Amino acid sequence: MTGFVITAAILAALAVLAVTAPLWRGRGDAGPQDTDIDIYRDQLAEVDRDLARGVLDEAEAERTRTEISRRLLAADASTRRAAGDAPRTLSRMAAVVCGLALLGAAGGLYAALGAPGYGDVPRDLRLSVGEDRRANRPGQLEAEAAVDLPDTLDQFDEDTRGLIQSRRAATFERPDDLQAWTVLAQTEAAIGQYHRAARAQERVIALQGADVAVDDYERLLDLLVAGTRGYVSPEAETIALRVLQTTPDSEPALYYAGLMYAQNDRPDRAFSLWRRVIEGGSPGTLHYDFAASQINEVAAQLGIDYALPEVRGPSAADLDAAQDMSPEDRRAMIEGMVGGLADRLATQGGPPQDWARLITSLMLIEQSEAAARVLAEAEAIFGGDVQAVTLIRRAASEAGLTE
Structure with a gap:
């Protein structure tokens, strides 16, 4: 100093x-x-x-x-x-x-x-300190013990308490009953006993063996982090990374991996992961909203002026509503929305998810040549942004424009 x-x-x-x-x-x-x-x-x-x-x-x-x-x-x-x-x-x-x-x-x-009194903290030192903190942070059980969630059975009537107790007892009487453990995990989560729900969900995964679905791991992630009041433990990190290996677009895994990095002074990695949640997800979903509420904080630490993308053009709800119309009215509605979106992107530009939505909409009204032109234009515009190009190409592939 x-x-x-x-x-x-x-x-x-x-x-x-x-x-x-x-x-x-x-x-x-x-x-x-x-x-x-x-x-x-x-x-x-x-x-x-x-x-x-x-x-x-x-x-x-x-x-x-x-x-x-x-x-x-x-x-x-x-x-x-x-x-x-x-x-x-x-x-x-x-x-x-x-x-x-x-x-x-x-x-x-x-x-x-500035930061009066704050010593020099070079980037290499910050990364080293962050990695040390990440490697030596508390485990799941230790973090749950620090939170000390109270048992909430007393707030229910006698019949409800009896039902909960019977479901807990059923799992001990039938330790290999997958259905019993599944019901118990849902019950414990519903009454706010997230640490109990996490243990039950772990048993659900263990009983399924190689047949376990990604959804079960994502549900376990939610329970583990909820049981620690937002802290991502090493066990939760391991599960998130395992899910991303098989399902790179998993919103829960992307969000919790980003949260783990944010908690360990790596805003660069948190921003990258949360950006994928936002630009590939849908507003109103749990993990999208969590990422959207926190991404500006890590962006500011990186000196990035990040604006949340706006949802424009025909949405999934619009397209579902169009199914009840006559073929002529449905096509006219979609063409009108697609035309407005195309005009705006041509004159004002827009985020990559808007270009992806335009490609998908053009394919719905069987304008594959126009969709191909839009894809080529979007790739030229976002050529230096790997995540944006990946998002657009994925939309084109899912719409049947490319293989």
């Missing part, structure tokens, strides 16, 4: 000196300036010498003296104008005001944007 203060003070002093020195010194304190006056005086003396030697006659000498004198007077007037200066007191007052304003502005900016 001492080194920073000394360096900042020296730089501030040099900046103030550079601004105020000319005002404080004034033009009158400057050294002698070269002018043409001495030259013209020498020329007048030379005219007298030429006249004495007979090089010039009296008339020529007089004309030369007149011209040189005229130039001498003009040079003297110009020098006096250049040497004019503001009052010394006023100049020095301006120097003081400028110096104080410069110091005040610098101090204000540092107070608002």
